[in-house]
Amino acid sequence: MGLREAQSAVGSATLALTTSQDGDTTASVAETMVDEAGTRMTAASKQATAFKPTDQRTAAQMEAVTQALGDADTAVRHAGEALSGYPGAPSVRSALDELKQSSSDLERLAKKLEPPR
Amino acid sequence: MADLPKHDSPGQVLDLNLHILDRQVLDNHDVPIGHVDNVEVDGIEPGRELDPDAPPVVTSLVLNSGLWPRMFGGRPPRSRMHLVPWSAVSAIGTAIELGQPGSAFDVTWSEHWIRDQVIARIPGGRHVPE
């Protein structure tokens, strides 16, 4: 349903931000990575909206997923803005916090939805 | 290859299918000019037994123009086939060598046409790579 893709994209954006802050990577590589994570998030959201729930329970779950994906999408977009650093953009620190929050939300959700073995 | 029939005449014993068909053909400067798509054989008439005293003879090689009929049957008009007379063959090894330059055979027309119309007109087309 796009959760895994979203987790991967958020992780990728986080790594891009931290490495660029540590000076390990160049701006062009970090920006490219965040861009790509953004594209991936769009694809993940599309996948989630294409999913048609059949009963009440899955409908409720879907709503939670869509919500989390939306938050992740925003977080990745903020990461891109933080990297470009134009006036009014969020700071790298706050973008990182947002990504971290989104990442743990996604993880919690993924655990909940995982079918019991 | 072990069960090729014994032959009295001197020279090489060749299996038409194995050694001639689909072989690379080179001109006298070792330039590839085509593949043997088919062969023309004289001395076979439908409905008549083969005469052991006058066996069929390969008269020409058909280069780069006989693949379609070989796969799907039929027979192209003779004017469309690129024939090389058997007499032009000078040696047969892992490739078939001809004793004349490639330009002597009409199978190379498309090479010449593309060379003259396209490749030679691009800068550097006539120079050896450095």
Added chain:
Amino acid sequence: MKRYFAVALGILTAIGGFVDIGDLVTNAVVGSRFGMSLAWAVVVGVVGICLFAQMSGRVAAISGRATFEIIRERLGPRAGTANLVASLLITIMTLTAEVGGVALALQLASGVQPLLWIPVAAFAVWLVIWRVKFSIMENVAGVLGLSLVVFGVALFLLGPDWGELKDQALQQTSHPRETPLTYWYYAIALFGAAMTPYEVFFFSSGGVEERWTEKDLVTSRANVLVGFPLGGLLSLAIAGCAATVLLPRGIDVDALSQTVLPVAMGAGQLGLAIVILGVVAATFGAALETGLSAGYALAQFNGWSWGKFRRPAQAARFHLTIIICLVVAVLVLLTGIDPILVTEYSVVFSAVALPLTYLPILVVANDPQYVGEHVNGRLLNAVSSVYLVVILVAAVAAIPLMILTKAGA
């Protein structure tokens, strides 16, 4: 002395030339999802390409006949034509992936959109094929590609838990996020990435280009038997970097930037610069090889005159074929398709097409008319036959697995 130099240079270019976009992407994807547990598939692929390249190199050196002349001769018109069509399609697909890879790597270096780099990259590839001598082309691309060794350096600098990596490789730890089907799908992808058919067309035609004779057999064998396994080690280092950095963070590789990021984390911006140089060289070199291979395949099948040792005007149809293939690759890429996706499909289809080229070479490597006294020995034939089975199984299983796993999703 000159001879040792030739051997050393050959080995170096074989290492640098071994890794192309297929290896870069597939190894990183697998490392990020399965850790080192598919390392065995790389080893199987490397042994396979050694066998295959060694046989076709020997045939080319002694008979002067390159792979596709032999395919035509041995398979006849029908099977031969089918083989040509399949091989050409896969080679053009690989060419597309390589040109796209050059563009992606240049994007990482410059920040400029890959769509703008695609025509530039393709034109540069054509220019080199058109004007640069074979040996110079081969050696420069190979030696620059060697800078990918920085993947190995970075892996050491990252200081991974070596025991953990070893356990992943040897004890097949489970992957909670993956199914057995995706595991086998990626095993085939790795196999196909290591044993890409174009490598064999290129290797054997290159032997003819450089006018190998019986005397060069030792050199060619050393290039293959030393160079390719070292190239395989490089592949494992790529997977190791991804397994160390990306696997624990739940990041699935789907872009070139993620492939090189672990190098930046291990070796800093200097390492990053070196690895981007290496990726450009490796993909550019492979684009040269695949472009030439498409020309070799079509020209050899039809018996046209071919080769870079001739002036372009003396191999007109060969050069026109290459130009057309490059144009096709550019047009495909300009639709905006993701080159990484093209790469992932191309390595799997490579595995599908492999038996088509492997079998004729195996037959001819046993034919004294072609290789004289240098026919396959008994041990080599035994190993080659085992590989024939492996290759057939992989080819048959690839498409069903692709459908069942939705291409590894």
